[in-house]
Amino acid sequence: MKKIFVLLALSISYYAIGQTDEEVLKEIYKSALVEGESYNWLETLSQDIGGRLSGSLNAERAVDWGKEELDQLGLDKVWLQPVMVPKWVRGAKEFAYIKTGNGETTNVNICALGGSVSTNPLGLTASVVEVKNFEELAALGEAGVKGKIVFYNRPMQADLISTFEAYGGCVDQRYMGAVQAAKYGAAGVIVRSMNLRVDDFPHAGSMTYGDLPAEKRIPSAAISTRDANLLSSMLKLDSSLQFYFKQNCKQLADVKSYNVIGEITGSQYPDEYIIVGGHLDSWDLGDGSHDDGAGIVQSMEVLRLFKTLNIKPKHSLRVVMFMNEENGLRGATEYAKVANQKGEKHVVSLESDAGGFTPRGFSFDCTDDTFKKVLNWKPLFKPYLIHYFEQGGAGADVGPLKTDNNVTVGLRPDSQRYFDHHHAANDTFDAVNKRELELGAATMASLVYLFDNHGI
Missing domain, CATH: 3.50.30.30 (Glucose Oxidase; domain 1)
Structure with a gap:
């Protein structure tokens, strides 16, 4: 009986062994579209909490919510990283x-x-x-x-x-x-x-x-x-x-807030990190659903998909909910500072901060050799109508992590409607399409899987 349990555990831990990349991606998209949590999470974040300006009560509530939801995913580690942020009130x-x-x-x-x-x-x-x-x-x-x-x-x-x-x-x-x-x-x-x-x-x-x-x-x-x-x-x-x-309006003294971080420890390279993230703060006029509630819940969904599909990552996989992107970038700066102090090696950092619209692809800040490798994965995304693979900027929150040897990536959704809502009172939950949001989360998880499995 003990031997059976061991074999069962091994089969669960190494779900992807024996499967092609194409088969794994298919399972990722299926799980995100059929049983995904990103839309439900966004509804709570947007409608129960609302706009989350740095230093506000709602930003504090969002931090508590984020930590609680990550705790419930059963990750290996969940913690809050303190950061001082500006407090401007309207x-x-x-x-x-x-x-x-x-x-x-x-x-x-x-x-x-x-x-x-x-x-x-x-x-x-x-x-x-x-x-x-x-x-x-x-x-x-x-x-x-x-x-x-x-x-x-x-x-x-x-x-x-x-x-x-x-x-x-x-x-x-x-x-x-x-x-x-x-x-x-x-x-x-x-x-x-x-x-x-x-x-x-x-x-x-x-x-x-x-x-x-x-x-x-x-x-x-x-x-x-x-x-x-x-x-x-x-x-x-x-x-x-x-x-x-x-x-x-008025500028008040800085206050303490937090980045919210969750981790699945890598099975082969626990000291090398692949992160996904977005910014937890938003402007106060709407509820921040596209900017950047969508990026937050999509990043959370990446780790949920790995857990649900029993894919044990080789590298340590982190979700980071950055605080204060909108008016200071303090959360990203602090995260990079602490990572540098600890000597952490961030091999890939993927950000979603362009709305919850239909995903079109990614922009990569990486070496030419790495980009050539990435282009070989492009056919895997063709069935999902993902075609945009370009070298370029990645995102504000992952920018401080960039080195000459690592990769930073930005999810690139269709951008035509984004600025209709950006920073405005109509950036609300009803403007987000459930299926588009879920497709974005699956696309992020798929790229993370490929980087984790094949390296940079």
Whole structure:
């Protein structure tokens, strides 16, 4: 009887022995689509907890939830890694309107940008100057800017197929807009939301003051794309109109939070790590389902799939729920710092932080030789319509782990709808398709299996 139990244990522990890669991937996709947990987890994270801005009560609740769920998976190790994070609070809802010369007002939709100072308690009223970039701002100089609200109105470039490329082409006005405008004495900043769609949702996101002293910092807010178009058209008719906005945000002292980490210890290379992860924090306007609740639950699902299918990884496999990607990257920085101090070897780090949409493939930051090896796996993904295998950037949270010899990877879903929801109040659970989410988790688990089985 004892011999039977030993043989049974061995067969369970080494499920994949005797199976082809194609057969294992088929089982991974089947399990994710038929009995997956990612969608159920996301429903709880999004609807029971909600938006999870770093330093908030909801971020604390998300940490507790994440640890509890990982504990229930029966992993070899689960722990919390302390990290100090910024605590910026939005306060009461923002309010804004456009005021024309005859005294008529038109309300518009805005939100304070993350890290911004507030207006004074009565709000800020000033005339507006519209620019597309920092060059136009510099051309106006102090004479054209001082005392006014700078309105950055450069849209995402619609003819770029990669919406992330379009985002990268205009996000500088959000992040650096206040610093640049303050040089010329601007009273405040309004930025067109980073969104390809024309709608009424202002999109949050981080901004910086650089080394500006506190007394020179000016309030900065995002305006919805529809209202940005309205403001621009009204300025063409009446350049003397005024803009009013009031916001009540505040930067408080840093607080302690945590990265949430779970591990399955490797059977052959326990001191070499393959990690999957996303960021647990989100902006506070929606519930953070696409950014990045989807990445969190997909990463959790990777470890659940290995456990459910009894695939014992050769390398130690970790899921990392990073804290504070949105406004500081403190969690990723701390994780990499501790890993370096301990001499941990991270051979592959895979991040999902591009929404829970249909997976298209991956971007790999790796050597040419490794990429050639990866391309040999591409036919394994063809039945699942996964075709995008490109060298390029991986993701913000795995970036600090990159070395000359390891691999960082980013899951690349279809990006066409992502910025409709990114950082906005409509980033909610109902916008996530169950099957698309599950396909993404299975795709991640499949790549992890191949790297674990064949190395880099």
